[in-house]
Amino acid sequence: MLVTNVGHCHPRYVEAVKAQCDKLFNCYDFVTEPRAELAKKLVEITPDHIDKAFLVTTGTDATEAAIRMTRRVSPGYEIIGFDGAFHGRTYGAASAGGMMGSKAGYGPMTPGFLHAPFPYLYRAPICQGKTEEEASQACLEYLDWVVDRQSAGALCGVITEPYQGGAGGIIPPKSWMEGLYKWCKDRGLIFILDEVQSSFGRTGKMFCMEHWDIKPDLVTLGKGLGSGIPCSAVVGTSEIMDALPAGSMGSTNGGNPISSIAALTAIEIIEDEGLVENAAKMGDLFEARFKAIQERMPQLGDIRVMGLMGGLEFVTDPETREPAPDLTRAITEEALKRGLIMIAPIGLFKNVIRVAPPLVITEAEAKETLDIFEEAMEAAVAKM
Numbered sequence: 321m322l323v324t325n326v327g328h329c330h331p332r333y334v335e336a337v338k339a340q341c342d343k344l345f346n347c348y349d350f351v352t353e354p355r356a357e358l359a360k361k362l363v364e365i366t367p368d369h370i371d372k373a374f375l376v377t378t379g380t381d382a383t384e385a386a387i388r389m390t391r392r393v394s395p396g397y398e399i400i401g402f403d404g405a406f407h408g409r410t411y412g413a414a415s416a417g418g419m420m421g422s423k424a425g426y427g428p429m430t431p432g433f434l435h436a437p438f439p440y441l442y443r444a445p446i447c448q449g450k451t452e453e454e455a456s457q458a459c460l461e462y463l464d465w466v467v468d469r470q471s472a473g474a475l476c477g478v479i480t481e482p483y484q485g486g487a488g489g490i491i492p493p494k495s496w497m498e499g500l501y502k503w504c505k506d507r508g509l510i511f512i513l514d515e516v517q518s519s520f521g522r523t524g525k526m527f528c529m530e531h532w533d534i535k536p537d538l539v540t541l542g543k544g545l546g547s548g549i550p551c552s553a554v555v556g557t558s559e560i561m562d563a564l565p566a567g568s569m570g571s572t573n574g575g576n577p578i579s580s581i582a583a584l585t586a587i588e589i590i591e592d593e594g595l596v597e598n599a600a601k602m603g604d605l606f607e608a609r610f611k612a613i614q615e616r617m618p619q620l621g622d623i624r625v626m627g628l629m630g631g632l633e634f635v636t637d638p639e640t641r642e643p644a645p646d647l648t649r650a651i652t653e654e655a656l657k658r659g660l661i662m663i664a665p666i667g668l669f670k671n672v673i674r675v676a677p678p679l680v681i682t683e684a685e686a687k688e689t690l691d692i693f694e695e696a697m698e699a700a701v702a703k704m
């Protein structure tokens with residue numbers, strides 16, 4: 321889920337990885353052909369302003385690397401993150417994030433991170449009673465308040481997910497994302513976009529940033545990049561990457577030939593099999609059916625879909641919007657009984673089901689998935 325983008329054991333992928341195993345596993349500091357080819361490919365498929373790539377292993381590594389790069393090339397050190405954000409579990413990444421589950425019980429976080437509200441339209445207090453545009457504007461205006469109240473005058477960057485995955489698949493308004501980018505650029509700050517989850521076709525575009533008029537300085541990639549074999553990256557502008565002192569970034573396993581070949585092949589499969597287009601098309605099918613289900617069962621309180629990324633938020637009553645974690649878990653259990661694996665509930669209130677099938681899902685498979693989901697929801701609602 322969110323990782324095996326080209327499906328489990330795609331023959332072309334398996335063959336390419338096996339062939340690389342006969343040649344070379346790791347070359348640490350040396351440039352190998354697969355590493356160079358992958359870096360080149362990433363620069364080729366990302367928007368034009370991006371022209372450098374640094375390869376690591378996990379999404380968290382990519383977050384840490386982006387934070388290090390931002391601080392290394394800036395006079396300041398403070399970075400603004402968002403409530404509900406998830407960027408990884410190391411101390412730097414968890415500190416940048418806004419999920420208490422990654423922080424509580426682990427002692428002090430690292431200093432130098434400020435936090436602002438994310439436009440969680442359905443639930444964030446700052447968004448209630450407002451139209452989407454008003455909520456977006458209120459969140460943007462709050463940024464200055466955050467800086468006034470929390471900053472020691474050493475700001476250098478902003479980090480955000482394009483949509484918040486772990487917090488419940490929360491998709492921000494376009495005006496917020498573009499407004500945040502502008503706010504950041506007006507202040508000379510580095511804009512880091514965490515596309516660890518949202519990249520490689522997931523949202524119906526190769527990269528989620530392509531939905532908006534923004535040019536992030538650094539973009540983190542992971543999860544589906546290797547489509548099963550660990551591989552992650554930071555891609556960015558040469559303005560930042562070339563300003564880093566030689567040897568300041570490095571990784572023992574980052575860019576190893578096996579993961580590089582896996583990632584390269586997965587990208588080629590995504591391109592050759594039209595999987596980005598498939599994600600957009602299947603996403604429309606999922607969204608339409610979820611809306612029909614919601615008409616019959618209003619306990620499906622909020623539907624958030626972007627390509628093949630979905631967050632379904634369940635409530636006991638659509639008026640009060642009281643979170644329904646028991647119903648949510650019961651739906652996943654009923655689905656499992658019927659042969660559909662849905663990951664354990666996510667979201668800030670554990671009342672969201674994540675929808676993130678492999679990008680290779682066919683129309684027939686999507687319909688079967690939706691039939692089982694609807695049946696499972698009916699059964700769970702009847703039990704409550």
Ligand SMILES: Cc1ncc(COP(=O)(O)O)c(C=O)c1O
Binds near residue numbers: 379383406481
């Ligand atoms: C948006 C985002 N950033 C970073 C990470 C961390 O990636 P990893 O678990 O590979 O370290 C994740 C993982 O869920 C994620 O969704």
